[in-house]
Each structure stands twice: as structure tokens, then as C-alpha cells.
Amino acid sequence: MAEPTKLLRVSELVKRYETGAGPVPVLDGVSLQLAKGDALAVVGPSGSGKSTLLQIIGTLDQATSGRVELGGRDLGTLDNDQLAQVRNLEIGFVFQSHYLLPQCTTWENVLVPTLAATRETAAGAAPSQPASFSSMESVPQRAERLLKRVGLAERMAHFPGQLSGGERQRVAVVRALINRPALLLADEPTGALDHASAESLSQLLVELNREEGVSMIVVTHSMDLARRMKRVVRLEGGSLQEDGA
Numbered sequence: 001m002a003e004p005t006k007l008l009r010v011s012e013l014v015k016r017y018e019t020g021a022g023p024v025p026v027l028d029g030v031s032l033q034l035a036k037g038d039a040l041a042v043v044g045p046s047g048s049g050k051s052t053l054l055q056i057i058g059t060l061d062q063a064t065s066g067r068v069e070l071g072g073r074d075l076g077t078l079d080n081d082q083l084a085q086v087r088n089l090e091i092g093f094v095f096q097s098h099y100l101l102p103q104c105t106t107w108e109n110v111l112v113p114t115l116a117a118t119r120e121t122a123a124g125a126a127p128s129q130p131a132s133f134s135s136m137e138s139v140p141q142r143a144e145r146l147l148k149r150v151g152l153a154e155r156m157a158h159f160p161g162q163l164s165g166g167e168r169q170r171v172a173v174v175r176a177l178i179n180r181p182a183l184l185l186a187d188e189p190t191g192a193l194d195h196a197s198a199e200s201l202s203q204l205l206v207e208l209n210r211e212e213g214v215s216m217i218v219v220t221h222s223m224d225l226a227r228r229m230k231r232v233v234r235l236e237g238g239s240l241q242e243d244g245a
């Protein structure tokens, strides 16, 4: 059983892709722990397996061997329905591309993850929240508060095509947080943004980590974003090294 203070324990992950041209070794015994409220940047060369690692932690891909425990549960023991529930309620995802639904407004996009969640679990139980946080906050109240918080109060009825790249990415961040996940996984969230938008999104992630109590792992090529996180690890040659930075 994991200590209660550790949200995530990754142990000895090995990942090999089997291809027609032979096996592609990517992760060679990666171990990692994340405390509640922690903010971790993962850096490393292109092709070193950063996205692969994030996908395995997020249950979107399977390791060849090794273990991922989230909130004290071994994710390898869960069935597909349970994994879908973990992905929807306990983990928020942000990618380089926003993946917003073009035919839906900002408001609707943010509420999409709550459609699969029951009202009780989406708005009630709040595993990652500080106790001071009102568990009475309804889904629409949370959506409105977060959209205002990220500066999109005037953009709620707009469609993604009517938003700037930075605004779209902020919608994606609110969508990722709407179900109060304990863990936010972001894969190059600023990778497609101009310098100013990248900087403001980086700052926003830091502030949301503190304000919402959400733990985060951010994969990035941006040293500016990486050094804003509480810890930085480097993935290279299939293994992780803690960076002093």
C-alpha cells in the first residue's frame, strides 16, 4: 500500500514497441513518485519517450512491464470500465493540440467531461481539493468560476474557431480540470503557442497547481515552463534523472 502522501508511484516501467522492423525499446526501468500537490516537469530529447511515459501513466497506453499506482491503487488491476472512470474523473489531460469540439462553444466544451460523470462524483467527492474548498460547488458554478479565472469570462459563448490559440488552450485546461482530477497530465501544452501565450499559460498552470490543489506532470521542451514546476526530471536513454534545476 502506498503512503497516503504519495498520489502517484511509478515503479520500474519498461516499454518496448513491437514493430515489423523489430522491437523499439523506449523505457528501461523508469521509477517516479509524485506527492499530492506536486508539480513535475519532464524534459529530454525528442524521441526519448516522454509522451510514452505520460500515456502509460494516463492509462492511454500499456507498459511492457512495471507498475503504476494512483491514489494507492495498482492501475494494472483495474478492468476497462474502471480505467475509463479513472481517466474521466481522476486524471485531466492537456495536449499540444487542444482537441476542442469545433461545433461546441467554450461553455459546452468545458462541460463535455461531466456528461459521462455522475453528478455526485463530478461535483461532490473531491479527492484533490483542500478541505476549505466548497464541495457544494455545482458543475456549472465550477465551470463559470474556472473560465473567469483563466480570463475567458467574455468567451463562453464563442466557438473554438473564434478563439486565439492561447484562449483555446485555456479552454482545454478548464475542461481538463472540470471533474476535479487529482492529477493533470500535460504533453507540451505550450508547444503550439507564441512566446507571450506560452508564458501566460505556464504561469496559469503554476497558479492552478496552487489554487486548485491539482498535482501535475508537464512534458515540455520549454525550459521556461520546466523551471516553473517544483521539480524537473530528465528522461534520456530510457531512464529518468532528477534535475537540479
Ligand SMILES: Nc1ncnc2c1ncn2[C@@H]1O[C@H](COP(=O)(O)OP(=O)(O)OP(=O)(O)O)[C@@H](O)[C@H]1O
Pocket: 017, 018, 019, 024, 026, 044, 045, 046, 047, 048, 049, 050, 051, 052, 053
Ligand atoms: N506506436 C509506436 N510504434 C513504434 N514506435 C513508437 C510508437 N510510438 C512511439 N514510438 C517510438 O518511441 C520513441 C519515444 O516516442 P515518444 O513519442 O514517447 O517520444 P517523446 O520524448 O515524446 O518525443 P518528442 O519530444 O518528439 O515528442 C520514439 O523513438 C518513437 O519513434
Ligand SMILES: [Mg+2]
Pocket: 050, 051, 052, 187
Ligand atoms: Mg512527445
